[in-house]
Structures are given as structure tokens and as C-alpha cells.
Amino acid sequence: MPASLVASIVFLRLQDFARRPASEQTRLRAQLEAVVAVTAAEVDPAARVVLEASDGIVIAVLHDAKGALRLAERALAATAAGLPLCVGINHGRLQMVGRNGGEGMTGDGLAVAASIAAFAAPAKLLASRSFRDALAEAEPGLEASLVAAGTVNDAGLRAHELFKPDAAAPRRRSRRYALVSAAFALALVGGGAALRASSDGHASFSDALAKVPSWRALVQKVNF
DSSP states (O other), X not given: OOSEEEEEEEEEEETTGGGSOHHHHHHHHHHHHHXXXXXXGGSOGGGEEEEEETTEEEEEESSOHHHHXXXXXXXXXXXXXXXXXXXXXXXXXXXXXXXXXXXXXXXXXXXXHHHHHHHSOTTOEEEEHHHHHHHHHHSTTGGGGEEEEEEEEXXXXXXXXXXXXXXXXXXXXXXXXXXXXXXXXXXXXXXXXXXXXXXXXXXXXXXXXXXXXXXXHHHHXXXX
């Protein structure tokens, strides 16, 4: 694996981990490791790197933003069993530390993922703008499942635009596109009727089109 790489980074953070008794920390970490073993199994071992963090586990997934999102969502389902998990996802650059990455990883991609996970509420997932863009490139249209969740500043006053999952968002977008198409079709029909009903029967097509609302106006009325 190269010393420097770009990946989708899933940060699985255990809420308030440092404040918990040692016995509870051991139990929670063991539960999280079991969750990761199951959820990461469908990702090619050669395309992922799993690292331990002080308050959770980090999974770097190569060339598969969709797989990284699916992994994160499946891991988050473990909160139903009482695992206090918060998830942050970023897409960025990582640097392997030590021979063959034996000492772990560092880099801006990891730092941003950690910051985003720190902002995520229990049983919630937050993603960065760069991850949403990577998802759009990997499978156009899938990024619509991540909707805006605001902007936050980390400890270094660096701003991060955040997104959260919304399974209903793609369906809403499809309905809006259908509404725009229907409105445009009706406008064209109305324009044809206006042309036929012109008093002198010789009105130009451009005059008729002047009576049809513009495509831009229709889109604005739908308000994407």
C-alpha cells in the first residue's frame, strides 16, 4: 500500500469514552471491534485499513465511497443494541506512518474525520463536503441522500460544511423534477392554445412564446 493515499475515512467514536470506568471501556471497545469485524467484512481487505483511535476505531476505505457510507450506516445500527456510537466520514489524504503503515496513519483526511465525529450526536452520522463530492463522483445521484446539516468550526477555527443522511431526499428531488417537467409541458400547451386563438390568425410564433412563462421562472417557483 502506498505511503500516501486518498481514501474515504469512517471515524467510529464512542461517546464520552474517556470518562467511563476502565471495565466499561474494555467492554465497549470489544463490542465495537465485533461490529467492525462484521460491517467491514464486505469491503475488500486490500482496499481498507482499520486503525485504533483513543476513543474508537477508524476505517479508511480506498476507491469505494459508496462502500464507506454503507459500512458507516451498518455500524451505526449497533446503537440499537446500546453501543454509544457517533460517526464522522471524510474523504481526504492520509499518510502512512512507519514501515508498511505499521505505526498507523496521520494526515488532514483523518484529522477532519475526527473533528466531524466529535460534532456528531449519539447514534448520528455526519459527513464532510469532500465526502459528499466523492460520493457524487463514484455514483452520481447517491449524494442526494446526504442533506445539509449546517457549518461548524473546529478547535482550530477551521469551518466544516456538514451533511447528514436523509433517505427521503432522493424521492423528494424526483418529485420536484416531475413537477417542473409537468409545469413546463402545461406552459407549452398553453402557448400553443394562445397561438391558435390569436385574433388575426397570423401572430408569429415568437409572440405566442412571449405568453409562455420562462423555464427559469418555473424552476424558481418550484424552489429547489
